[in-house]
Amino acid sequence: MINRRQWLYGIGLMAGAAAQAGTPPLAGAEEESKPQRKPLDISEYEPTSMLHVRESRVERARFPAIDFHTHISFSTRAEKGVQLAPEREYLGTPQECLSVMDRKNLRAMVNLTGGYAQGLAGAVAKYDRAFPGRFYTFTEPSYSRFKEPDYQKLQAQAIEQAHRDGARGLKILKTLGLYLRENITSGTLVKIDDPRFDPMWDTCGQLNMPVAIHISDPLAFFTPTDRFNERFEELNNHPDWSFYGADFPSNAELIEARNRMIAKHPKTQFVVLHVGNFSENLENVSQNLDRFPNMSVDIAARIGELGRQPRTARKFFDKYQDRILFATDATLHGDAYPQQVFNDKLYEIYYRFLETDDEYFDYAPAKVPPQGRWRIYGINLPESILRKVYYENAARQLRIAGQKLGSYAMITSIPDFRSASVNSAGARLSVIRR
Numbered sequence: 001m002i003n004r005r006q007w008l009y010g011i012g013l014m015a016g017a018a019a020q021a022g023t024p025p026l027a028g029a030e031e032e033s034k035p036q037r038k039p040l041d042i043s044e045y046e047p048t049s050m051l052h053v054r055e056s057r058v059e060r061a062r063f064p065a066i067d068f069h070t071h072i073s074f075s076t077r078a079e080k081g082v083q084l085a086p087e088r089e090y091l092g093t094p095q096e097c098l099s100v101m102d103r104k105n106l107r108a109m110v111n112l113t114g115g116y117a118q119g120l121a122g123a124v125a126k127y128d129r130a131f132p133g134r135f136y137t138f139t140e141p142s143y144s145r146f147k148e149p150d151y152q153k154l155q156a157q158a159i160e161q162a163h164r165d166g167a168r169g170l171k172i173l174k175t176l177g178l179y180l181r182e183n184i185t186s187g188t189l190v191k192i193d194d195p196r197f198d199p200m201w202d203t204c205g206q207l208n209m210p211v212a213i214h215i216s217d218p219l220a221f222f223t224p225t226d227r228f229n230e231r232f233e234e235l236n237n238h239p240d241w242s243f244y245g246a247d248f249p250s251n252a253e254l255i256e257a258r259n260r261m262i263a264k265h266p267k268t269q270f271v272v273l274h275v276g277n278f279s280e281n282l283e284n285v286s287q288n289l290d291r292f293p294n295m296s297v298d299i300a301a302r303i304g305e306l307g308r309q310p311r312t313a314r315k316f317f318d319k320y321q322d323r324i325l326f327a328t329d330a331t332l333h334g335d336a337y338p339q340q341v342f343n344d345k346l347y348e349i350y351y352r353f354l355e356t357d358d359e360y361f362d363y364a365p366a367k368v369p370p371q372g373r374w375r376i377y378g379i380n381l382p383e384s385i386l387r388k389v390y391y392e393n394a395a396r397q398l399r400i401a402g403q404k405l406g407s408y409a410m411i412t413s414i415p416d417f418r419s420a421s422v423n424s425a426g427a428r429l430s431v432i433r434r
Contacts, residue, residue, distance in 0.1 A: 043368070045368075046367050049375075053359045053360060054358060054359075055358060055361065055429045056352055056356045056358050056430045057352070057429065058432045059351075059433050060351070060433070061105040061355075061390055062355055062390070063105075063386055063391055064105055064106075064391060065105060065106050066110065066325075067106055067326060067328055068110045068212070068271070068394045069298050069300035069327030070331070070342070071112065071113050071331045071332070072097065072111040072113075072123075072127065073089060073091065073115065074088065074113055075115060083115075084144045085119070085144070086115050086116050086117040086119035087119050088114070088119040088122060090126070094134075097135075098134065100344060101134065104351075110135075110137075110138065111123065112138045112169075113173075114140065115140055120139050121166075123137050124137050133400075136168045138168060140172075143180055147183065147184060152199045155199065155200045156203045159204060159209070160203060160207070163209060168210075169204070169209045169211065169212055169397070169398070170209055170210075170211045171212045172211060172212070172215070173214055174215055174216065174217065176192055176197075176215070177191065177192040177216075177254050178248060178249075189248075189249070192254065193261040197261075198265070201265040201268050202267075204268050205265060205267040205268030208399060210269040210271050210398075211269065211271065212271045213270055213271070213272055213273060215272075216255065216277040217251075218371070220235070221235065221241055230373075233373070234370060251278070254277075259291075262292050263292065266293075266294055267294070268294060269294050270292075270294060270296070272298075273298050274300055274301060274329075275297050275305070276288060276289070279302040282313065296323040296325060296393065296397070299327055300328055300329035301329035301339055303349070303353045303376060304363035304372065306353070306379075307363055307376020307377055308374050308375075308376055310378070314379040314381075318385070321384075321388050321389065325389065328342075337370070338364045339364040339370050343365065346364070349363060352378055353378050354378070354379065354390075357377075359378075360375045360376075361377075362375060
């Protein structure tokens, strides 16, 4: 009988002989049993989370809400990022909006892209005046007249006329700073703090019209679209969204120009959209809010950023609860951009972020996260802050504070009716109905 030591010695001799012959032992068998690497296009990667945590579905906002940042209409003509026509293209009817609004406890929508001149007057008539208290429309600059010698005066007068036509504020797209040029669509870029716009800012302050201003995009849009870019898929799908290179200013330069402009016009209220256009750096946004008492922010299309830093975001909401406005950037029939498509699911995600402490959930109603491959966490705001964020802060900017919201007073909370079930992954699903 052969013992274990003799058996191991024999195996060693066989292996040595095989090595001398230049052939590893059992090489063919090992190669056949080795798992093969499977190629997969990243756009087809749709992983299912195995995490078992509570899931809440918040069907209606706890308080009647104002969405301060929506898009119901756009200019019928634009070139190289500059809107050139006052006439409006409407993305949907008031009835389409109202059906979703009523289901989601959304008392009012602010259409920021209302245009100017006859386009603005038409939008106000079609929405604001036809359904009082449900829609508020902002005006926009008439960049098509930028080359006229007395543009400064003309633009200030246009704001005055817009106010008479029913505009509640002024919307500045990132056209100013990133698209508008000296020859409107050619030449050098016009800076945000260009003095030719000073009369426009001052007129808004005199008329108590808030300025909703968008001056930059996510920080990743100013870096190369390569394997290190956390928004690679988004930029690869929309290469024209990149502001890296060419003659574009950096994100920091845009913010500096904006800050100079805000400092120069302390009597004008500025709502800096998308969490101050720097949601990746709430410390920077906080510094600017501390510096400028005439600055507020909205959260439109940025819960994807806020929700991946929930503890920092909660502290931010606690400190600046009087200066943060509920907003989504909702666009009717904007299915190509799920992070801002106007539908029930979008609002439920925002409510879930603000009202629950749920963990690791999608920030947009899409199979693949559209802005970056991460998920978010809720910040579970108390009622005292929710009331301000959902309604009071926007009402103050729109000068409708103290008004009743239809059948609800703005101070009234709607009681919860909860039901529970289990989702497909086995996690508990809590449905909050109001």
